[in-house]
Every structure is written in structure tokens, then in C-alpha cells.
Amino acid sequence: MTELEEITQFKHGMGDNCFIFSEYLTYCDGWGLRRTDAGQYEIFNMSYPEITMTHSLVTFLEYFLAGNVFDPGGLYDWQETLGIP
Incomplete structure (x- = not known):
């Protein structure tokens, strides 16, 4: 289990409006949450x-x-x- 403090600090070069909230095999693969300029939230594969x-x-x-x-x-x-490889 990854601690919340670590999650919020691991930005993977994606800026302040997103964070990786789910990961597999110690960041081998992960899924992030970001807030767009329009104020919507999106989930993506890192x-x-x-x-x-x-x-x-x-x-x-x-x-x-x-x-x-x-x-x-x-x-x-x-x-x-x-369509994500």
C-alpha cells in the first residue's frame, strides 16, 4: 500500500493538477487523476x-x-x- 504523502508527491512529470492514485508493481504501471483547466476530472494510464x-x-x-x-x-x-496499447 502506498501512503497518501508519497502518492501526492509522485507526479511523474505531469504537473500540479494530477497525481497517480493507483499503481501496479511499484510504479511499473499506474493510473492517474488530473483536473483539467475546465475543472473536470480525468483518469488516465500514466x-x-x-x-x-x-x-x-x-x-x-x-x-x-x-x-x-x-x-x-x-x-x-x-x-x-x-485503443490504449
Whole structure:
């Protein structure tokens, strides 16, 4: 488990309006949350920060709970349907 203080300090070069809130294998892969200039929130994979996966934490959690990271219906399956390599 990553402590909140570490999460808020690990910006991965993405600025002050975002942070990595979920990670796999000690930052091998991770998912971030950012606030846009318009005040919306976006969730993205830190390897492809230019692609917004969703604006909904509930949607992200539904995929995670359905298949974790690698299992069918999980985060990587979802990313494939979104066109994320």
C-alpha cells in the first residue's frame, strides 16, 4: 500500500493538477487523476497520459473490481477497448 504523502508527491512529470492514485508493481504501471483547466476530472494510464480513460472513479473501480489489472474484464481489457496499447 502506498501512503497518501508519497502518492501526492509522485507526479511523474505531469504537473500540479494530477497525481497517480493507483499503481501496479511499484510504479511499473499506474493510473492517474488530473483536473483539467475546465475543472473536470480525468483518469488516465500514466504510460499514455494524453488519453482520457474516463471521468468517473466509479467506472474505473467497476473495471478494477471485475478483473483487477490483467484478468478478463479488468483494466487492461478496458484499455484495449479504448485503443490504449
